[in-house]
Amino acid sequence: xxxxxxxxxxxxxxxxxxxxxxxxxxxxxxxxxxxxxxxxxxxxxxxxxxxxxxxxxxxxxxxxxxxxx
Amino acid sequence: xxxxxxxxxxxxxxxxxxxxxxxxxxxxxxxxxxxxxxxxxxxxxxxxxxxxxxxxxxxxxxxxxxxxxxxxxxxxxxxxxxxxxxxxxxxxxxxxxxxxxxxxxxxxxxxxxxxxxxxxxxxxxxxxxxxxxxxxxxxxxxxxxxxxxxxxxxxxxxxxxxxxxxxxxxxxxxxxxxxxxxxxxxxxxxxxxxxxxxxxxxxxxxxxxxxxxxxxxxxxxxxxxxxxxxxxxxxxxxxxxxxxxxxxxxxxxxxxxxxxxxxxxxxxxxxxxxxxxxxxxxxxxxxxxxxxxxxxxxxxxxxxxxxxxxxxxxxxxxxxxxxxxxxxxxxxxxxxxxxxxxxxxxxxxxxxxxxxxxxxxxxxxxxxxxxxxxxxxxxxxxxxxxxxxxxxxxxxxxx
Numbered sequence: 001x002x003x004x005x006x007x008x009x010x011x012x013x014x015x016x017x018x019x020x021x022x023x024x025x026x027x028x029x030x031x032x033x034x035x036x037x038x039x040x041x042x043x044x045x046x047x048x049x050x051x052x053x054x055x056x057x058x059x060x061x062x063x064x065x066x067x068x069x
Numbered sequence: 070x071x072x073x074x075x076x077x078x079x080x081x082x083x084x085x086x087x088x089x090x091x092x093x094x095x096x097x098x099x100x101x102x103x104x105x106x107x108x109x110x111x112x113x114x115x116x117x118x119x120x121x122x123x124x125x126x127x128x129x130x131x132x133x134x135x136x137x138x139x140x141x142x143x144x145x146x147x148x149x150x151x152x153x154x155x156x157x158x159x160x161x162x163x164x165x166x167x168x169x170x171x172x173x174x175x176x177x178x179x180x181x182x183x184x185x186x187x188x189x190x191x192x193x194x195x196x197x198x199x200x201x202x203x204x205x206x207x208x209x210x211x212x213x214x215x216x217x218x219x220x221x222x223x224x225x226x227x228x229x230x231x232x233x234x235x236x237x238x239x240x241x242x243x244x245x246x247x248x249x250x251x252x253x254x255x256x257x258x259x260x261x262x263x264x265x266x267x268x269x270x271x272x273x274x275x276x277x278x279x280x281x282x283x284x285x286x287x288x289x290x291x292x293x294x295x296x297x298x299x300x301x302x303x304x305x306x307x308x309x310x311x312x313x314x315x316x317x318x319x320x321x322x323x324x325x326x327x328x329x330x331x332x333x334x335x336x337x338x339x340x341x342x343x344x345x346x347x348x349x350x351x352x353x354x355x356x357x358x359x360x361x362x363x364x365x366x367x368x369x370x371x372x373x374x375x376x377x378x379x380x381x382x383x384x385x386x387x388x389x390x391x392x393x394x395x396x397x398x399x400x401x402x403x404x405x406x407x408x409x410x411x412x413x414x415x416x417x418x419x420x421x422x423x424x425x426x427x428x429x430x431x432x433x434x435x436x437x438x439x440x441x442x443x444x445x446x447x448x449x450x451x452x453x454x455x456x457x458x459x460x461x462x463x464x465x466x467x468x
Contacts, residue, residue: 015414018176022340033171034419057402058344060410 005044006067007052009036013063023058024051036063073112083110083118085142085354085377086244091451095394098382106366113142115374116356117365118382122390122406124366125383128357128376129410132159135357135376137413141453142356142375144245151254153302154295156413163412165286170299170416173221173276179423182221186424189216189226190431198435198464202442206316206460213428214311217420218303223275224264231260236309244452254301261300265293276303303417310352311421313456314407315428317350318343320457321396322429323441328398333437336430342398343425348405349396351381352456355409380406381455438466 007027009020016034020027026048028036044052044066056064076087079097084090090097101108102120109117119125128135136159138149152158155166172178193212197203215229235253243250261277268278280296291299322329332342355378363370370376384405387393408415415421441447445461 015411016171017408017414018419021176030175030177032175033168034175054401058404060404060406060408062404 004069005049005052006042006069007038007044007055008042008065008067009038010063010065011035011037013061015061015063017060019058019060020055020064024048024055027052027055042067080104080108081110082112083108084112085118086451091449091455094381094455095385098379098385099394102382102386105368107368107370109374113144113375114146116142116377117359117368117370117374118377118379119365120379120382120386121366121388122383122386123388124368125378125380125406126410127365128378129406129413131363132163132412134359134361134363134370136360137163137357139358139375140356141240141243142377143243143247145247147247151298151301153298153305155416156302156306157298160412166295166299167412167416169280169283169285169291170303173279174416174419176419176423179419182217182420183423183427185220186213186217186427187431189213189220190428191435194431194435200464202445202461202463204445204459205319205462206312206457209432210312210316210319210428210457210460213315214421214424215308217424218307221276221420222264222300222303223273223277228260232257232304232308236305239305240309240453241451257301257304258297261297262293265296306415307417307420309450309454309456311417311424313352313450313454314347314350314421315425316457316460317352317455318346318425318429319432319462320441320447320460321346321350322433323439323460323462325396326440328396329433329437329439332398332429333433336433338399339426339430341400341403343422343429344403344405345396345398345400346425347407347422348384348390348400348403350456351384351405351407352454353407353409353415354379354381354453354455355413356453378409380409436464439464440467 014035020036021030027039029039030036056066076084098120106121106124107117107119137157155163158166193209197208215232216226219226235257238249238253272278283291357376359372359374385393408418439462442461442463447457448459450458
């Protein structure tokens with residue numbers, strides 16, 4: 001039984017590689033410097049779970065957490 | 070100049086300018102990695118080389134023991150007079166210098182530049198599309214990044230031959246020929262001073278003007294020296310790096326028909342293919358200077374030495390990447406370090422990705438069939454940035 005997922009970008013770790021934005025544009029936004037943060041409160045809409053995990057597994061700085069509520 | 074002695078013992082006496090390293094470094098890195106996560110050479114006044122992803126990552130994140138004030142391993146270590154912030158900056162000066170450069174290089178900013186890059190690629194292809202053979206390094210890959218960065222900076226694209234000459238003198242000749250390097254930096258500096266002075270009288274809407282109008286963390290305008298240093302950096306870092314990455318990608322596709330045919334048939338694979346080319350053929354090796362005694366992956370590290378920070382070797386570490394020695398164009402999980410790790414992540418990574426994608430897409434659209442010319446020779450650049458400098462290809466289907 002899987003619950004609802006949320007993504008979170010650790011601002012201290014993100015260095016702006018913008019891989020998450022390329023792979024899951026619905027789930028992440030970039031600031032004016034190109035550093036990423038989760039879109040809204042980070043809730044992953046149904047159907048985008050794979051993209052969330054894809055973004056996490058391509059972040060070179062290990063800055064993305066996926067939280068199961 | 071004396072030619073360095075050929076390497077006979079890579080583990081204790083490596084040389085990253087040895088012709089065998091230049092030609093094919095991958096088996097050398099595999100040999101070194103199997104021996105120890107960090108090796109050392111007495112050459113170049115003392116250099117360590119981490120070969121595992123973990124060790125490269127550790128050095129990248131540790132700005133206390135490893136300084137960026139020198140980022141190229143050379144035969145000499147003259148006093149530092151010319152800096153190129155933020156690449157040669159350490160904390161706390163690094164962050165404000167880097168933040169000035171980031172906004173012009175976001176993915177959205179690159180989307181605006183993309184149409185011009187597509188035109189540049191097609192203008193170049195027009196010149197050789199009817200030829201049966203072409204040196205793709207000299208006539209295609211070489212010209213794309215330099216024209217794109219000239220376009221961004223607001224300097225004439227026709228000056229690109231000049232930039233290419235300076236970069237060769239700084240990055241390749243400069244390893245052993247201090248005079249060539251100093252001369253090239255002087256020429257480049259006077260060139261840019263001219264452009265800075267011109268913009269003081271007639272402001273323009275380009276990256277040089279953006280930098281000139283930027284404010285530092287105390288709200289003060291940047292000094293001409295800071296602007297100059299950043300311009301030098303953008304030119305040096307933005308050109309032969311992406312030239313190399315595009316060239317290595319074309320080289321791979323020329324010698325691997327299965328990947329080439331698949332990418333032509335399934336263009337939606339382009340994003341993962343580009344990331345995989347970046348991993349497998351990462352062009353850039355940076356360096357750090359050891360400031361304090363420490364250890365990397367258990368190996369003792371002493372001040373007075375440099376560290377060759379080989380992102381390309383990290384990207385081939387089988388402990389990090391399954392089938393690390395294979396090019397898998399649909400690799401799903403790819404945390405490659407081609408653009409570095411930590412605070413010095415390449416400012417131009419979004420630019421490089423866009424240029425690579427556009428250059429390969431436009432090439433494959435117009436030249437879906439090509440292969441290495443068996444009568445020609447592929448030549449690779451030496452030193453800090455590795456990529457094909459001569460890439461003879463036969464165009465069209467084999468007859």
